[in-house]
Amino acid sequence: MIYLAVATRTFRRYSTYRGATLAGAFTNSVFGVIYSFAYLALWEQRPDAGGYDAVDAVTFVWLGQALLMTVALWGGGTTDDLAERIRTGDIAVDLYRPVNLVGWYLAGDLGRAAYHLATRGLAPTLVGLALFDIAMPDSLANALAFALSIPLAVTVSFALRFLTSCTAFWLLDASGPRVLSGTLAIFFSGLMLPLVLFPGWLGELAHALPWAAMVQVPNDLWLGQGRSPLGALAFQAGWAAVLLGCCAVTLQAATRKVVVQGG
Amino acid sequence: MDALIEARGLERTFDVRRRTGGGRRRAEVVRAVHDLDLSVASGEMVGYIGPNGAGKSTTIKMFTGILVPTDGSLRVAGLEPSRQRRELARRIGVVFGQRSALWWDLPLRDSFELLAKLYRIPEATFRANLSRFTELLDLGEQLDTPVRQLSLGQRMRGDITAALLHEPEILFLDEPTIGLDVVSKGRLREFLRSLNAEHGTTLMLTTHDLQDIEALCDRVVVIDHGTKVYDGSLAALRARGGSHRTLVVDLVDVAPAIEIPGATVQRVEGPRQWLTFPGEASAAPLVAAVAANYEVADLSILEPAIEDVIRELYAR
Amino acid sequence: MAEQIAGRAAPLTDPVRHYLDIAGLWVRAAWVYPASFLMLIVGSMVISGLDFVGLWIMFSTIDTLGGFGLAEIALLYGASGIGIGVADTLIGSVERIGVYVRTGRLDQMLTKPVPLLVQVCADQFTLRRLGRITQASVVFAWAAAYVDWTPSRVAVAVLMAISSTVIFFGLFVGFSCIQFWTTDSAEFANAFTYGGNTITQYPMTIFPRELTVSLTFVLPIAFVNWYPCLYLLGRDDPFGLPGWLQFCSPVAAAVTLGAALLAWRTGVRHYTSTGS
Numbered sequence: 001m002i003y004l005a006v007a008t009r010t011f012r013r014y015s016t017y018r019g020a021t022l023a024g025a026f027t028n029s030v031f032g033v034i035y036s037f038a039y040l041a042l043w044e045q046r047p048d049a050g051g052y053d054a055v056d057a058v059t060f061v062w063l064g065q066a067l068l069m070t071v072a073l074w075g076g077g078t079t080d081d082l083a084e085r086i087r088t089g090d091i092a093v094d095l096y097r098p099v100n101l102v103g104w105y106l107a108g109d110l111g112r113a114a115y116h117l118a119t120r121g122l123a124p125t126l127v128g129l130a131l132f133d134i135a136m137p138d139s140l141a142n143a144l145a146f147a148l149s150i151p152l153a154v155t156v157s158f159a160l161r162f163l164t165s166c167t168a169f170w171l172l173d174a175s176g177p178r179v180l181s182g183t184l185a186i187f188f189s190g191l192m193l194p195l196v197l198f199p200g201w202l203g204e205l206a207h208a209l210p211w212a213a214m215v216q217v218p219n220d221l222w223l224g225q226g227r228s229p230l231g232a233l234a235f236q237a238g239w240a241a242v243l244l245g246c247c248a249v250t251l252q253a254a255t256r257k258v259v260v261q262g263g
Numbered sequence: 264m265d266a267l268i269e270a271r272g273l274e275r276t277f278d279v280r281r282r283t284g285g286g287r288r289r290a291e292v293v294r295a296v297h298d299l300d301l302s303v304a305s306g307e308m309v310g311y312i313g314p315n316g317a318g319k320s321t322t323i324k325m326f327t328g329i330l331v332p333t334d335g336s337l338r339v340a341g342l343e344p345s346r347q348r349r350e351l352a353r354r355i356g357v358v359f360g361q362r363s364a365l366w367w368d369l370p371l372r373d374s375f376e377l378l379a380k381l382y383r384i385p386e387a388t389f390r391a392n393l394s395r396f397t398e399l400l401d402l403g404e405q406l407d408t409p410v411r412q413l414s415l416g417q418r419m420r421g422d423i424t425a426a427l428l429h430e431p432e433i434l435f436l437d438e439p440t441i442g443l444d445v446v447s448k449g450r451l452r453e454f455l456r457s458l459n460a461e462h463g464t465t466l467m468l469t470t471h472d473l474q475d476i477e478a479l480c481d482r483v484v485v486i487d488h489g490t491k492v493y494d495g496s497l498a499a500l501r502a503r504g505g506s507h508r509t510l511v512v513d514l515v516d517v518a519p520a521i522e523i524p525g526a527t528v529q530r531v532e533g534p535r536q537w538l539t540f541p542g543e544a545s546a547a548p549l550v551a552a553v554a555a556n557y558e559v560a561d562l563s564i565l566e567p568a569i570e571d572v573i574r575e576l577y578a579r
Numbered sequence: 580m581a582e583q584i585a586g587r588a589a590p591l592t593d594p595v596r597h598y599l600d601i602a603g604l605w606v607r608a609a610w611v612y613p614a615s616f617l618m619l620i621v622g623s624m625v626i627s628g629l630d631f632v633g634l635w636i637m638f639s640t641i642d643t644l645g646g647f648g649l650a651e652i653a654l655l656y657g658a659s660g661i662g663i664g665v666a667d668t669l670i671g672s673v674e675r676i677g678v679y680v681r682t683g684r685l686d687q688m689l690t691k692p693v694p695l696l697v698q699v700c701a702d703q704f705t706l707r708r709l710g711r712i713t714q715a716s717v718v719f720a721w722a723a724a725y726v727d728w729t730p731s732r733v734a735v736a737v738l739m740a741i742s743s744t745v746i747f748f749g750l751f752v753g754f755s756c757i758q759f760w761t762t763d764s765a766e767f768a769n770a771f772t773y774g775g776n777t778i779t780q781y782p783m784t785i786f787p788r789e790l791t792v793s794l795t796f797v798l799p800i801a802f803v804n805w806y807p808c809l810y811l812l813g814r815d816d817p818f819g820l821p822g823w824l825q826f827c828s829p830v831a832a833a834v835t836l837g838a839a840l841l842a843w844r845t846g847v848r849h850y851t852s853t854g855s
Contacts, residue, residue: 023757023767030770034778038644041785045641176622183626192633199639277854324854329689331852345851352692362683364690369608380600381693
C-alpha cells in the first residue's frame with residue numbers, strides 16, 4: 001500500500017536526526033520539570049483547580065511534553081516540506097500526479113509522529129515517572145481510548161498545518177502564518193495551561209476549538225476527566241473530518257490558481 | 264623575491280568513522296593532503312587539478328585559513344593563514360563555485376556596498392572598481408536584482424566582483440565554471456586573463472575542466488590522492504602523460520571491430536565502437552579512413568578525462 | 580591624539596561597527612516592504628501577549644504563587660522577558676549555526692576580514708523580537724508601580740536589565756556551540772535559553788532549594804531577575820542565602836559571557852581543525 005510506504009519512509013528519514021532527537025528529548029524533560037513545579041505550586045493554593053488534583057496536573061504536564069513533538073504543536077512535520085515545495089514551485093509537478101496529495105502528506109506525517117512518539121514521547125515520560133508522582137489511566141477502556149486519540153490528534157494538527165502551509169500559494173512566504181498558527185496551537189491546545197483552568201466563556205470556547213483535540217482531549221482521556229471516551233474520540237474525528245475537507249477544498253483552489261497563473 | 268604562496272610538507276589528515284557491516288563504525292585516518300610542497304610567485308596563473316576527492320578543495324581551504332593544516336609549514340602573502348585569518352582575508356579574494364559569498368535575499372548592489380564597508384574600501388576606490396567590474400562582467404542591469412533571482416552565470420560574475428572589490432593580491436577560485444554554459448565560460452576566462460595581465464593578480468584555480476586550464480594557466484599542478492604528482496606546463500603534461508583521445512563511431516549496422524592503422528578498438532556495444540588513438544595525432548586521417556571503409560551514421564571525439572591523464576601519469 | 584585613541588580602541592569598536600553595518604543592511608532590506616515589516620512587529624506583540632494571558636489566567640484562580648503576588652511575579656516576568664528579548668535580537672543566527680556549518684556558509688564567513696561571531700550574530704538580523712521586548716517592558720512598567728523606588732534600587736534595576744541581557748546572550752552563544760560538533764542539535768540550547776526564561780518567570784520558591792543553588796553557583800540563571808528583584812521588592816532571601824548575592828548580577832553576567840566566548844573559541848577551533 002502506497003501510504004504505508006510513505007509513512008515508513010518518513011519514519012526512517014526522521015530517525016536519522018539522532019542529535020536532534022536527543023537534544024529535543026532533553027529539552028522536553030527540562031520543560032516538563034519546570035512546569036511540574038509551577039503546577040504543584042498552583043495546586044497547593046487551589047487543590048482542586050479545574051477539577052484536577054495535583055497529581056493529575058503534573059501528569060498533564062508530562063503527557064503534554066510527550067505529545068508536543070508527536071503532534072508537532074509548534075509546527076514542523078511533512079507540511080514544512082509542502083511549504084518548501086510551494087515556495088520553489090516544485091509543487092506544480094505534484095499537483096499533476098495521480099496521487100491524493102492530502103493523503104500523501106498525512107501518511108508521511110503519521111510516520112513521523114510514530115517516530116517522535118517512540119523517542120521524544122517516551123523519553124520525557126520516563127523522566128517524569130522517575131521524578132514525580134504520575135497518575136495512570138484507571139480503566140482499560142480509557143487507556144485504549146487514549147491510544148486511539150493520538151493518531152486523531154496528529155491528524156487534526158496536520159490538517160491545520162496543511163492549511164497554514166497552503167497560504168504560501170497566495171502569500172509570498174508562509175512563515176508569518178506558521179508562527180501565528182504555532183502560537184495559537186500552544187495556547188489553545190492546553191499545553192501552556194490546561195484548558196480546564198480557562199475561566200467562563202474563554203474556557204467554553206477553548207474546549208470547542210479544534211486545538212483542544214491536540215493535547216487537552218487525549219490528556220483528559222488518560223486522566224479519566226472531561227468528555228466520555230466515545231464523546232472525546234467523536235469530537236476529534238469530527239474536527240479531523242471537517243479540517244481535512246477544508247484541506248481538499250483549499251488544494252483545489254490552489255490547483256486552479258497554479259494552472260491558470262502558472263504558479 | 265619571496266614566493267606569495269609557500270607550502271612545505273603540508274599535511275592534512277581527517278579522522279573518519281566508516282561504517283562496517285553490522286552497524287558498527289570503525290575509525291579511519293584519511294590523508295587528504297600529504298607532504299605537499301608548493302611555491303607560487305606573484306603574478307602566476309596556476310591551475311590546480313586532480314580527480315574528485317584528490318584534495319584540491321582541502322588545499323584551498325588551508326590556503327585561505329578555513330582549515331588548519333595537521334602538519335607542515337604554510338605562508339600565504341607572508342602570513343600564516345589559520346592564525347592570521349582576518350589579516351589575510353584583506354589580501355585575498357575567494358570564489359567558491361558551489362557556494363555564493365553574496366547575501367541571498369538582498370539586491371546585488373547591497374552585497375557590494377556592505378562588502379565595501381567590511382573591507383574598509385575607500386569610497387572613491389569602491390565606486391571606481393564597481394563600475395569597472397559591472398561593465399567588464401556585464402552586471403549593470405542586475406545590480407538591483409535580489410541574488411536569489413539571478414542565473415548561475417550572473418551569480419558567478421557577482422561572486423567574482425565581490426571577491427575583487429578590495430583589490431586582492433591573490434584570487435582563489437574553486438571550480439568557478441561549474442554549471443556554466445559555454446559562452447559564459449569563455450567570457451569568464453577572458454576576464455580572468457585580462458585581470459592577471461593588467462593588474463598582476465595572482466590566480467589559483469581548481470577545476471575539473473581541462474579547457475579552463477588550457478585557456479588560463481601557464482602552470483599546472485596535478486594532485487592525486489593527496490600528493491602532488493606533477494608541476495609544470497600543460498603541454499608537457501599532455502605529452503608526458505601520453506594521453507589518448509577517443510573516436511566514438513556509430514555505424515549504421517553492427518559490425519566486427521573496426522581495423523584502421525593508428526587506432527585501437529577499446530569497446531564495442533552494438534553498432535557503436537570506441538577507438539583510442541594517441542593524443543598528439545590528428546583525428547582527421549582516422550575519420551577519413553573510417554568513413555571510407557565503413558558505413559558511418561555518426562562520429563564524435565572525446566578528450567581524455569583528467570583521470571585518464573593522471574592514471575597514465577602514474578603508470579609511467 | 581583623538582585618532583591615536585580611536586586607533587587603540589579599534590579592536591573593540593571595529594566589531595561593533597561591523598555588526599551595525601551588517602545588521603543595518605538587514606533592517607534596510609526589510610524596510611523595503613514597510614507593511615510586511617510592521618505586520619511582523621505587531622504580530623509578534625500579539626503573540627507574546629498570549630504568553631502573559633496565560634499568566635493572568637493562572638492568577639484568576641489564585642492570589643499568590645510560592646508566596647509571591649501577581650505584581651511581584653509580573654516584575655520577575657517582565658525583567659526576564661526584556662533580557663531574553665534583547666539578547667535574542669542581538670544574537671541573530673547563532674541559534675542556527677548548525678545550518679551554516681552544513682551549507683558551507685560558515686566557510687564563506689571565514690574568508691571575510693570580520694570576526695566570525697559578529698557575522699553569525701548579525702546575519703538575518705530582524706526586529707521580530709521587538710514585540711516580545713515591548714510586551715515585557717509594559718508588564719515590567721506596570722509592576723514597577725508597586726516597587727518602593729530608591730536611588731540604589733534604580734541602579735540595581737538598570738544593572739539587572741543589562742546583566743540579564745548579557746547572561747542570556749552568553750547562554751545563547753555558549754550552548755549553541757554544541758552545533759560545531761553535532762550540527763542538528765540546535766534544540767539543546769533551548770533548554771537553557773528559553774528554559775531559563777521560563778524558570779525565571781516564576782519565583783524560585785516553587786522549585787526545590789537545590790535547583791536554586793545550582794542556578795546560582797553552577798549556571799547563574801537566577802541572576803537574570805530573581806536576586807535583583809528580591810532587592811527591589813525588599814524581601815529577604817527565602818532560602819536563607821546571603822543577601823549580597825542580590826548585587827551580583829553584573830558579576831554573573833561577566834562570568835557567563837566569558838564562558839560563552841571560551842566555548843565559542845573552542846568550537847571554532849574544532850571546526851577549523853576538523854573541517855565539515
